[in-house]
Amino acid sequence: MTPIIEAVPEEIYDIELEHSLLEANAKIARENRAVLNQHGITAVDVMGAIGSGKTTLITRLVERLKPKYGVAVFNGDATTADDTAQIASQNVPVVQIATVNGCHLDANLVGKALKRVDLDKLDLILIENIGNLICPAEFPLGSRSRVVVVSVTEGPWMVKKHPHMFRGADVVVINKTDLADVMGVSVEQLIQDVHRLKPDIQVVPASCKSGGGLDEIAELLAPKAANANA
Ligand code: MG
Ligand code: ZN
Secondary structure, three states: OOOOOOOOHOOOOOOOHHHHHHHHHHHHHHHHHHHHHHHOOEEEEEEEEEOOOHHHHHHHHHHHOOOOOOOOEEEEOOOOOOHHHHHOOOOOOEEEOOOOOOOOOOOOHHHHHHOOOOOHHOEHHHHHEEEOOOOOHHHOOOOEEEEEEEEEHHHEEEEEEEHHHHHHOOOOEEEEHHHHHHOOOHHHHHHHHHHOOOOOOOOEEOOOOOOOOHHHHHHHHHOOOOOOOO
């Protein structure tokens, strides 16, 4: 039988350091949320692996939402400015956040980005997190909701292998569905995998090529009217 080594918490010597780091992040995330609420801004954290299609999805959503709302994008990218350039072509404010660690955004960096935009002009901030499905789950940024983008080109196991990420999400986008047949990946199975982890979560199959699902996602992520009952 193949031996398996499993870490137990007592063995992780830097657990206290990590704990206080996460505490500090959570505190700043709450401060970010307070700033956003004060200005009536909805922030959405868009997570997903490199190549899942986050930037293109955000670009398509900006196209749909900018006629009605003041939209800005924070783009987490430590290596290139390509994504920022793609989104800036939509003529909305963009802030690139180049992390040092390169594996997740944290609330402190987002707090700094909030100081670089005119909050009075904004209703919605889409935050493109770093392309990684592991540690961004541990670092809330102060957003109202978290979206995970997973594309069929990543193969059939992405959902099952990242339970923590999907349990912490509010909306899941199954992207590049136009390529599902070529890839031999079942969109239905991915949806089932997500619902097994989190039964009540909204899952939207989408294709940035055909435009399928994009209107629905835009509607889900649009700022909710402050006075919905009025
Ligand atoms: Mg990107
Ligand atoms: Zn990380």
